[in-house]
Amino acid sequence: MDENKSYLYDFIKGLWKENPVLVQLLGMCPTLAVTNAVVNAVAMSVAVVFVLTSSAIIISAIRKFIPGQVRIASYIVVIATFVTMADRYLAAFYPAQSKALGPFIPLIVVNCIILGRMEAFASKNSIFRSILDALGMSFGFAIALLLMASFREILGNGTWFNMRVLGSWWDNWMVMILPPGAFLTLGTIVGFSKFLQTKFKKA
Amino acid sequence: MKKQYASEFVLSSSPHIRNKESVPKIMYWVVGTLLLPVGASIYFFRMNAIRILLISIVFSILTELIFLAARKKDLSAVFDGSALITGILLALTLPPGLKSSYVAIGAFVAIALGKQVFGGLGYNIFNPALVGRAFLQAAFPVAMTTWVPPVVQKVVDAKTFATPLGGFKFSHILTPYKNLIIGNTGGSLGETSAILLIIGGTILLIKKYIDWRIPTGILLSVFVFQGALYIANPQKFANPLYFLFAGGLLLGAFFMATDMVTSPITPKGSWIYAIGIGFLVVLIRVFGGLPEGVMYSILIMNSFVPLLNRYTRPKILGEGGKK
Numbered sequence: 438m439d440e441n442k443s444y445l446y447d448f449i450k451g452l453w454k455e456n457p458v459l460v461q462l463l464g465m466c467p468t469l470a471v472t473n474a475v476v477n478a479v480a481m482s483v484a485v486v487f488v489l490t491s492s493a494i495i496i497s498a499i500r501k502f503i504p505g506q507v508r509i510a511s512y513i514v515v516i517a518t519f520v521t522m523a524d525r526y527l528a529a530f531y532p533a534q535s536k537a538l539g540p541f542i543p544l545i546v547v548n549c550i551i552l553g554r555m556e557a558f559a560s561k562n563s564i565f566r567s568i569l570d571a572l573g574m575s576f577g578f579a580i581a582l583l584l585m586a587s588f589r590e591i592l593g594n595g596t597w598f599n600m601r602v603l604g605s606w607w608d609n610w611m612v613m614i615l616p617p618g619a620f621l622t623l624g625t626i627v628g629f630s631k632f633l634q635t636k637f638k639k640a
Numbered sequence: 641m642k643k644q645y646a647s648e649f650v651l652s653s654s655p656h657i658r659n660k661e662s663v664p665k666i667m668y669w670v671v672g673t674l675l676l677p678v679g680a681s682i683y684f685f686r687m688n689a690i691r692i693l694l695i696s697i698v699f700s701i702l703t704e705l706i707f708l709a710a711r712k713k714d715l716s717a718v719f720d721g722s723a724l725i726t727g728i729l730l731a732l733t734l735p736p737g738l739k740s741s742y743v744a745i746g747a748f749v750a751i752a753l754g755k756q757v758f759g760g761l762g763y764n765i766f767n768p769a770l771v772g773r774a775f776l777q778a779a780f781p782v783a784m785t786t787w788v789p790p791v792v793q794k795v796v797d798a799k800t801f802a803t804p805l806g807g808f809k810f811s812h813i814l815t816p817y818k819n820l821i822i823g824n825t826g827g828s829l830g831e832t833s834a835i836l837l838i839i840g841g842t843i844l845l846i847k848k849y850i851d852w853r854i855p856t857g858i859l860l861s862v863f864v865f866q867g868a869l870y871i872a873n874p875q876k877f878a879n880p881l882y883f884l885f886a887g888g889l890l891l892g893a894f895f896m897a898t899d900m901v902t903s904p905i906t907p908k909g910s911w912i913y914a915i916g917i918g919f920l921v922v923l924i925r926v927f928g929g930l931p932e933g934v935m936y937s938i939l940i941m942n943s944f945v946p947l948l949n950r951y952t953r954p955k956i957l958g959e960g961g962k963k
Contacts, residue, residue, distance in 0.1 A: 608741070612778035621753070628757070 447566050451573030457550040458581035459630040464550040468582060469619040471541050475598045478586035480527065480534045482579035484542055486572070488519045489551050493559040493571035500560045512555040513546065520545045550578060581626070588622050589613045663761075666849050666900075667721025673840035674728050674895065680823050680833035684790035685736040689829050692743050693731040699747035700727030707756035722761045726750050729769035729895060732830025733888065733935070734776070737788040742780055746772040766942045767902050770935050777935070787826040803827045804886035805931040808878055820885040831888040841894030850898035853907060857914025858893040858921070859884060865922040877926065889921060892934035902942045909948035916941045 457463045467485075471477040495515050496503075503511045524542045527535040535542065545551065554574055559567040590596055593613030595603040612618045681689040704723035708715050730750050734743060750772025758764045777784045787803055803826045804815035819825045823833025831837075844850045866880035883889065897903060897917055904913050917937045924933025 608739075608780065608783075610745075610779040611781060612775060615778060617778055624757075 444566065444569055447569040448573040451570065451575070451577040452580065453577070454634075455574075456577040456581060456630070457553075457574050458578055459627055460634075461550075461553075462627070463553055464548050464578060465623075466544060467541050467548065468585065469616070469623060471538055472582055472586040472589055472619060472622070473593070473614040474537075474590050475583065475586045476534065477537055478579075478582040480531070480538060481541065482575070482582050484520075484523045484527070484545060485548070485550070485578055486575040487523055488516060488545055489554060489575040490568060490571040491519045492516045492551060492555060493567040494564055496555050496559040497562060497564045497567035503560070508556070508560065509552070512552060512560075516551055516555070517546045550574060584626055585619070585622050588626070589618055593618060663722075664720045667725055669847060669849055670725055670844065670895070671721060671728065673843045674725070674732070674830075676836040676840040677732055677830040677833060677891065678728060680836045681732065681736075681829035684823055684832060685788075685829060686791045688736040688788070689731075691740060692734055692736070692738060692829060693728065695740050695743045696731035696734070696747045697724060697727035699744045700724070700730065700751050703748045703751035704756070707752060708760075711756070711760075713760070717761070720761065722755075723751060726755070726768045726772075729767075729830075730772045732891060732895075733769065733773045733828050735784060735787050735827075736790075736829055737786060738776075738783055742776055742783060745779070746776040748772075749775040762901055764901055765945070766939055767896050767899050770896060770939050770942075773935055774939060789826055790824055790832070803931065804882075805925065808882070808886070809925070809931040814878075814882065815886065817881075817885065820882075825886075828888060828891075831891045834885040834890055837890040837894060841890070844894065844898075850894065851903065851910050853910040854898045854903060854914045855893040857911050858889070858897060858918045861915040861918025862889060862921055865919055866926070869922070869926060883922070883925065887925075887932045888934040892917075892938055896934075897938050897941075902945060904945050904948045904952065906949060906952040906954060908954075909945075909952035912948055912952070913941050913945065916944065 451457065453459075455461060458465075458468050464485075467481050471481045492512070492515050496512060520543060523545070524535070527538070527542060554571060558570045562570070587597060590598075591602060592610045593615075594609055595601060595607040610618070613622070678689075678693065681693070700723045701718060704718050705715065708717055727747060727750075730746055731743070734746070750768045753775070754766055754768030754771030755761065755764045785806075787806075802811070802813070804820060807813040807815060815825050820832075821834045823836065825832050841850070841855060845852050845855070862883055863880045866877065866883045869877040870880055897914070904910050917934075920937035920940060921933050924930060924936060
């Protein structure tokens, strides 16, 4: 019970023990859709770090003024504001990335991770703890996304972050950058992380 | 005296009627009948067939061994013949010119993702060999649709060659029935020789190792659905007989759709399953983007099997009536 109070735990629980993608299986839509290249995964992760942390600050700051009946609507308004900012920023400064990610940046509004953290954490805790929680969760999301994107881009394209890592002998596994590859990779990674977690629990 | 007594009066709980069949015995019978299309593939495609078959079988069995060891299971289960069948079936569905490394990847995926991640033999939802093939089809779409002509056929342009179905779909060329039945056409290793597939399937039917409803239902429904289209417009659509003998339909109907693990256990369910496959085959072959659809049809209907088993469960005596 004691560790639940510590600031450090607020941060690190999102990285592994309560990882939003690998353990809570939240935010599957961007996880599956934008991990076909590492660049896309990075852009997505940065956007989520920004949106989640900023919304956590605002929600946590005004948590005492939000009436219980309209809290979800209030969260959505706050989240949508930051998502629009992120979306416009990407479109203005990185038009290629914005195009590649397509509708998935606007769709962060309905990302379960963000809404979930608002409901479960930011609306009940102080601003400082909410920031730690938001950072931990979004870094956890980023780690999972990068893992998946690395697998998929290396196997499916022979490259990592657009750099050639596998020689010309490599035949691209087309399937890995197509939607079925996303499901295969997610299943494999979630399976492995479960395996590791049960193993560590026993030890 | 005591010994005689024991042998005359055996006390045991039910079941009292036992069968001498076992999983390895059935599996090796299937392997035996598969030797017919295997022989045909070696005859028509020579070294390519031997190469693909060997690699597929070796990697299937290796993968099975690795996963059995990792899951701390009895390693002797590798000899139950199921991995061997998966290896042979996968090889029979592959184009003869496929690279060896692709075959190895396919065999690994077939056993690892098609079977062992679900819990091994008996727990898999999809036919493992077809999972392997579907993966290869999605991973290497060009290589998986590049066909080489059989060695016995003297063709000038020996690099690529249309399959009977591809030839019909894209350029409206019919392959002679004689070639389809003997197997002297382009296509996957094991799907070319209709007559040997029918003989092999018939042996399994006589031994009752496969459910007769499944091949019957598939072939009949393909014939009926395609027949209806043919009657409506004989110029545009292929003769239903052509559809029966061309492509992987016979191989799929006799050896893949009938897989005991991934087909329904109830008679009614088997009929629905078989007709579903037949319908999807015609749908994909005629209206889909690909010339052949047996693999996807079987995989799609595999996913319905748990549902079919549940809804076609026969009524227990005394159950039912008005509630």
